[in-house]
Amino acid sequence: MSGLGTTDGPALICGEVRTCLLPTRRAVDERTAVLLLRLRADEPVRTSRRPNRHALSPDVLTGVDCRLPTATGAKVRAVGTVAAHAGLVEGRVLQSTAYFSAPATGPDRRRPWGYYLVRPGSLVPVGRLPEKSVTEGFLTGHQQDLLDVGSIAESLLARISRRHDLLDHDAPLTTTDTSLRWTASPADDGEPASALFTELGSGRRIVELRLPRGTTPVAAATLCEDLALHDWLLTTVGDKLDGLPPGSENQAAAMKVLRPLVDHLLHLWMPQARLDRALSPPWEELERHPGFSRQWNTMAQRIRDQLALQNLVRGEVPALS
Amino acid sequence: MNGPGTVFRESSADPRTESVPFSHLSLELGHLYMEDFAEGAARLRRHFAGVRPWVEAARAGLGPLPPGRRPRISTCFLIDDYFSRLATPAELIPPLLAAAAEAGLTIDYLARESGCAGPAPGPGGSDHRDRARPAESVLHRLVESPPPGSNGFRPPVGRTGWLTNGRRTPSQRTSAALDSTGVWQPPSETEARGHSVFLDVELWNGPEDARTWSCAFLASVWQLVRLGLLRDNGAAVLTPTRWQGAEFPAEWDALPPVLQLNPAATPFTAYVTCSVLPTRFLPVEHAVRVILDQVHVEAEALQQVAARSTGEGFPVPAGVVDRTSYVFPPGL
Structure with missing residues (x-):
């Protein structure tokens, strides 16, 4: 597949x-x-x-023929397929991504379906694609009757979660699902890759990327999955530690919260595990500000300190009595 | 993914797609029901005599090739051993080959329709390649053509086991109280030119674990096999097995799914296909085209065909369905 911003490649992913x-x-x-x-x-x-265990499903396609969201309200129809795949990190965290790339222009009417099927994961505009307007519209949110990639990602998650023969639906800790919506447009020559990451609260994130020309849609999706995974880890562990009573006050309550974190999440931190090297600048920028790994390390250290403290206290109790 | 110098690869993370050899044209010398065979040798002779002139036409119709290139055309014949088995291979195949030879035709490759469905459950199919289930693979590769308004939240409304070329008539409400409007709405063909020719194709019936595939669906698989576009976890499927001189067995399942009868034949798989068929198969082949138009072929397999065919000055149409053609001669 041709890369982002190349002559025959997509103008937007x-x-x-x-x-x-x-x-x-x-x-x-x-x-x-x-x-x-x-x-x-x-x-x-x-x-x-x-460097860690990761499994990735093949891509499945969903055919769509609908209007794209635009910031200006301009009516842009696109026809083609949205690709979706699911990944499993260390057998513990499930991610699904629905994504598409779009060329700058397309035929002025819908073509036979075979034309779109040999361009898997590509949504071809009928006419010209107003890239800026679609980028903005796509990130701003969903409107009824317009393209809905979130539903495609969600239905893939549901399809996998329905495997009751393999899953017992008895999760060891309650967590909030997150959705990270992203766009990638080509960076100018000499401009490093960059990301504008916005946390909208209640599990919603948006990321506006500018990536080197030639970046494949899959590489862009991999970057976003990596960002989403680590943002989810920070969110989940951060929520658990928020308002946690000090172990010195209520040892049992603290243990109940901390133990599943150690058992299931602490070993999952592995930024840029499979990242295309050209796409590391956005990560490095996020490491500087706000400092993803810095926050993670602090939280991980806090958990370990709490557990160490509890061990000490437990050792002290018999000695005192 | 890595910097210069150091490379770390994991084969399971980066699978490969096997390539297959290609003729220019795969020419199918007709198709018959088991009942036609039962009519005897005269019926077979009449069939091949009717096919013969169109074989010449198909050869001529291949068009000019770049200088120095000889046309590579392989012929094939598909035996329906899936829906009924009135005769054994030993009884059926020799008269078939004799009738073809009498008309001056050579059947290079002989295939079994049940091979397109996959191996029969139980023992047999010792070769790993024969264990692939092409029909099921193709079923999972169907991507329905979306009628306008399909936005992902409302995907095309699939009906299990059926595939259309458009939008079905909305289902009628059965409650009399709600049925006051009662206006019938017509179905529509998505790519209609002015007026619709709506088609709803049955892909299979029966329980999910013991499906009976429809003739139209197996014929679609057959086209994809001839076009060299199917893989099973990267490996080619239904690759021909050489068969020379040996007696034909008494059991269909004892035969490989695709036999190469002519050792000098050009490859079984081809850039384009042409099928010379009796006109009674026209509805089935219409269904085949509706199905093929909605099969998402593995990108790497498509890429291989595109690169090879362009490399030898015989570019193929981008859409898979446009690589198939038919002749429906009179009197066949």
């Missing part, structure tokens, strides 16, 4: 990532991960073990 805890008591092993993500019999689930 957009998508949405949904991130949630896999609804099961224990993290699943690689074999189960493969069964869960096997969306098609004839295409393998891609598994990777370095």
